[in-house]
Amino acid sequence: MAEAIRNIYCIGRNYRLHALELGNEVPDSPMVFTKPSHAAVPMDGRTIELPGDRGEIHFELEIVLRVGQSYQSGMAADECIDAMALGLDLTLRDVQSKLKAKGHPWLDAKGFKSSAPLGEWLAYPGWERLQEHEFALVKNGVEAQRGNSRDMLFHIPQLIGHIGGRFGLGAGDLIFTGTPAGVAALQDGDVLEAYWADKLAGSCTIKLA
Template sequence: MTTDIRNIYCIGRNYRLHALELGNDVPDSPMVFMKPSHAVVPMNGQTVELPAERGEIHFELEIVLRVGKSYEPGMDADACVDAMALGLDLTLRDVQSKLKAKGHPWLDAKGFKNSAPLGEWLAYPGWKALQDSEFTLVRSGVEAQRGSSKDMLFHIPQLIEHIAANFGLKEGDLIFTGTPAGVAALQDGDTLEVYWAERNAGSCTVRLV
């Protein structure tokens, strides 16, 4: 699954309530950061190992877009997306807080190995139809996050156009589109299941090592 992945673009604070729950300002333009492709690990029922000695690791459930056609100025943004999935932007929150205080980049907090668990690829219905369904994270049998793309501060066409104009957007790139409110620290042994509407779209078990 990871061999065809090029760049992984991630959008920070794209849901107002998530920005506020962490005490952050709500951005007035898309906030983009990146993860290395080595961060991706499939959510196919396996155990995902994560670092236990670096402070809290928070889960952040997100809609992930796969670019199947390189974006050119003026084209329909939906035309460059060939699939979607649900993924987790895992974050070393204590590390991130220290980096933010120093004004340093977030890579150490966001790009560690296995920090981007990714569920199965699903058909992409287009950004407007996408808003008709909710996505959910169930943690050890209890709903932890629920969101809808209609609550995004910057909708998918805006994200695609912004990323393409500033960084380039080519076939094989992924876009993590931001997380709704409800993030929290993982515990050793947590089971994580992601749902698109009522469909189970991926699962894994967390092992802190």
């Protein structure tokens, strides 16, 4: 995990099938929300404790980018990124549904403690080569999600330009780039394993308390 995580930007509905599986409209521009840095926790085989009394918590496996160089207008997106990981955007889905119905922000559903588990940091191969590999989440020995960055609605160069131009990007910022279809509720004792190019890149056991 990065030693000095700053802002955590997240992209919602960046895979068409995931948007549709939740009955959401497919966006026509990147949908950005944030998590506090306190949400980050290593996904290094440890047990991660999550609230068990606030409704369903859904897993969402995502490619996570780490910014190593501050964004400047016109720079190539790959120049900003110094590493990647697989991470989980954990979501209190029942809480989120209530917030959405009221038109309220999602922070309570997306930003709770330990809601952003992060696997090991890997070398970032660049946007073009990133699309050569798939990523997958295995839950209790059964594959639950599989995706490829080429299926993103808004590709990484678009995300870097959008976030960097509107909000700014600096060293230590993270970008959760969206999840493919297959999200579902977690149960107490679930064992999650994240794979990049069929190699284990992070794991954890869930404890609902």
